[in-house]
Amino acid sequence: MKRHSVLRVVAKLFLPYILLFALYVQFHGDFGPGGGFQAGVIFAAAFILYALIFGLRTAHKVASADLLRILMAAGLLLYASVGIVTMLKGGAYLDYNFLRHDPVHGQHLGILLVELGVGVTVAAVMVTIFFGFADRKNR
Amino acid sequence: MDYFGLYNYWIVIFLMMTGFYIVISRDNLIKKLIGLNIFQTSVFLLFITMGKVKGGTAPIINHHFDTYSNPLPHVLILTAIVVGVATMAVGLSLVVRINEAYHTIEEDDIHLVEEEP
Amino acid sequence: MYAVAIVSVLATMFLAVSRAFAGPTVFDRILAVNTFGTATVLFISVYVFMGGRPDFLDLALVYALLNFIGTIAVLKFLQFGNLAVGGEDEGGLDS
């Protein structure tokens, strides 16, 4: 897309806003529609737009396969370890009430962490899937 | 008996069956996955339909409203959508690999290739 | 008044989707799907205002965004037959 300067300018214009929007969806999920999964997908979509317009190799420089692999595992681990922490603090698995002294704050913190885990895993996996397909040139 | 209140269940069932029909009647591996996608999406619609309360609004608490639709089906379907896209991704990557191994993605042709020595 | 807007937006969706069914070329379909996407965005925006919960406009934003990305992906696919090639780094590929 070397000569598609219009597309490239527009994409450069939009990308920061899309990422900002993804963050908004991630952390605003308690109050409006949205949450970790949706935010992860939007984040991945922004990344895919970037890769589509600026080329795969450039995109790989931003997110290498190793980084994606680690993020993918880290998100799931974050989610699961929140449960372990509540367990260590004396509650049942994933009982966020035990995260803080006050159940309401505990719930907030727990949901925040858990959604973050979901978001990270989803974004990493979606980008991995996209790269998996796009990298595989069969000719 | 008043069956009119069921019309949208019936349309949703029609949609489900269209998807199901694509899955079982087509030979093309990608078309099958497309059918599966439609089938699953329509099942999600079935779930969402049952969560609706007449006169209700989206289950995000707001002090101007007091009737909310049922949030539980929404939660279930959020999970199911994710499962659907995961299956889709794995299925499509299998198709890509099959195409590399057989140079076709039609079921009949695959059988033909298989029968060659 | 919202009702008028909703109905006309639905009509727009219907007409656009008919063009998408009819084709005849791929570009017609893409164009129709793109317009359909715009109509969807409008539908959601008007609908949430009509329901009295305009804070759900996030949905419309996502739709607009994905519509754009989808169109770009489709175009890229059509032009190169592949999502992989044709970036900044792959010199020589004239759009």
Added chain:
Amino acid sequence: MTFVIDILLLAMLAATAITITRLRSLFAAAMLTGVYSFLSACWMTALDAVDVAFTEAAVGAGISTVIMLAALALTTREEKRPKHSRILPLFVVCATGAVLIYGTLDMPRFGDPAAPVHQTVAPRYLQSYEETHIPNVVTSVLASFRGYDTLGETAVVFTAGIGVMLLLVRSKRLKQDRKSKNNESEEPAQDNPKKKDPKNHIAENCIL
């Protein structure tokens, strides 16, 4: 008003589904699947499921379409004309549909607030605002009440990631291998079936 919206959206959904069945261009079918997702997301919004509509749009119209296009780019764009008779599938589908329609007859009517779905578990969730102070009930149910399901969901996504890594991502060494051998590695050597090549003889003989 709601009725009109319902009917129009459902009609468009049905038309899209039928068109997808009839189309043989996979490319067009993939795009119409995106349309189908958009439409169902619209209907989900109309049914108050904003969170689901959000996800369905993001997944169905966004990611799914993109990966389907990517897969089409690696395979083919046209479906071949099917050769089989479609009687048996049609019969199976009709039978399944009939069972479902039969099942709907005793269902609570659409939107009926007295349906058991709205009476048993849901009210407790809607009151949870008092305990958690989270206005979005869907989020609090998703992440707290049924947080374990969501952990499973994340694990499913993770599994899909592992699957794509296993199936599609080539390692560097293999890439070089392929470059030198070009296409050989893709086709198992099948020229001589009698040859005792261990790799290709695992369960080769079978009756389909």
Added chain:
Amino acid sequence: MELILDMASWILIVVGSVFCVIGAVGLLRMPDFYSRIHASGITDTLGAGCILGGLLLQSGLTLVSVKVAFLLFFALIASPTAAHALAKAAYLTGEKPLTRRGKSA
């Protein structure tokens, strides 16, 4: 003032709706791809712009209006970009415009 704003917003919404339908009819009825792009442009910018503008006036000065403004911005930039890329792609792929003789040359 309230009244004027309200009236203006309603007018914008109705006008936008009309433009939307006009564009869509054109999309369906126009004879070839390039003329259809023009029609879809009406829906994408004029129709969407007017409706969103009307909604912007409705929403006052809140987070909602920021979102509507962003949607407007998006509609006014993304859609033409997509249409431009689409036309370019179609032209480069060999799609010929309809000539005066009434058939694709």
Added chain:
Amino acid sequence: MIRENLPALQVVIPLMAAPICILFKNGRAAYGIALAATLFAFGAAISLLTQVLGVGPISYELGGWAAPWGIEYRVDYLSGFVLVLVSGMGVVVQLFSPASIKREIDEEKHYLFHCAFLLCLTGLLGIVITGDAFNVFVFLEISALSSYILISLGKHRRALTSAYQYLIMGTIGSTFILIGIGLLYMMTGTLNMADIAARIGPVATTRTVLAAFAFFTVGVSIKMALFPLHLWLPNAYAYAPSVVTAFLAATATKVAVYVLIRFTFTIFGEHFAFEETPVATLLMPLALIGIVVASSIAIFQKSVKRMLAYSSVAQIGYIVLGVSFVSVTGLTGGIVHLFNHALMKGGLFLAVACVVLRIGSDRIDDFAGLGRRMPVTMFAFVVAGLSMIGVPLTVGFISKWFLIQAAIEKGWWPVAALVLLSSLLAVAYIWRVVEIAYFRKPPEGEDRITEAPVSMLLPMGALILATIFFGLNTEATAGVARQAAEYLMGAVR
């Protein structure tokens, strides 16, 4: 603290081990982690089962939310039993795997293989332990997705097509299950199994619940490869890597059967399931036809893996037959056979895996002369095969004994006769392998073939010993199974 939270840890530890495997990107480290997690799961399962046997069913509330609102884990006799089975098979297969996957899977994909294996194990354990209907679906999908991936790792390209076929059929199956759960939810308004069971009474005769039951049964039947819906199974088992075949054959279909038992007896109640609906009149003939037809097809296979795969379809028939008797004896027979079949099929497939490791083929003709060259492996094969036939002193005999007893209790002599007769079919297909392995001369130039390494023989030997041990000492299995069956049948409303 670990003791109280054991039900959650049972599933969570393997689940957390999977991403940790990925972090290392090293086959050996991943193997170590996977083995440790599987061993932990096995220990946890045994501890849970002993707890259940001591104090009765355990309930665990995830997230601290009480049962109908949160998700409940519920371990009773049956689920404890199946947990031990699944995690035990996981341990055996893990111990067995290194040499086998070294040959069948690319070196640098090993860590991903172990990760997928752990996810599959997690899914299966999660299905068994949960007390929430929708949670079953989620974990079903984890195990299903990971098993598609594991199957597609086979060397032959048909592994890909069979994984694809399994994916399509499996997804249809799980979507049907989802529809069934949805309709049930619609009529009862709850997802907790015990709560559904409590509320289903007044609506049990509605057409919606009937449809829910129909969809659920068809979906599960696809998952467990009940006779006419078994088409995905033979290819999937034949082309998957050998260890994967052994693991899936021993656990995946068994867990699907568990889901069937759990839903029909705990949720719907056997009165509804077998008297209000034509299920009993449908399941039993299908099971019987499945036993006969699948066993007959097995006789004509040229590949040992496919032969055993068809035999698996037949054995699922036996288990379903036991369930469809709707009596304590029949159910006991079904549950015992579920356990026993896992042992002997696991043993058989592991033996085949040893053979594949050495000769690189699983065609029956290539087995010629193996009786002398790989004596231990073939001896294991013979013992497990005898058990498959149902010779006394092996586990196979116990389960057939219960099934025939149940048939006689009901006075259904033809069924009893058919069960006996079908053993002859098993004799036929096992004998073919034995004959070739022991009485046919090996082709020339194949002297290099030696016995499989000890690291593989030991786990396999353990399984074979178990088939004999549980054949002699019936209290351990049949006792628990009878307790489980009585508990399930006691849950009548």
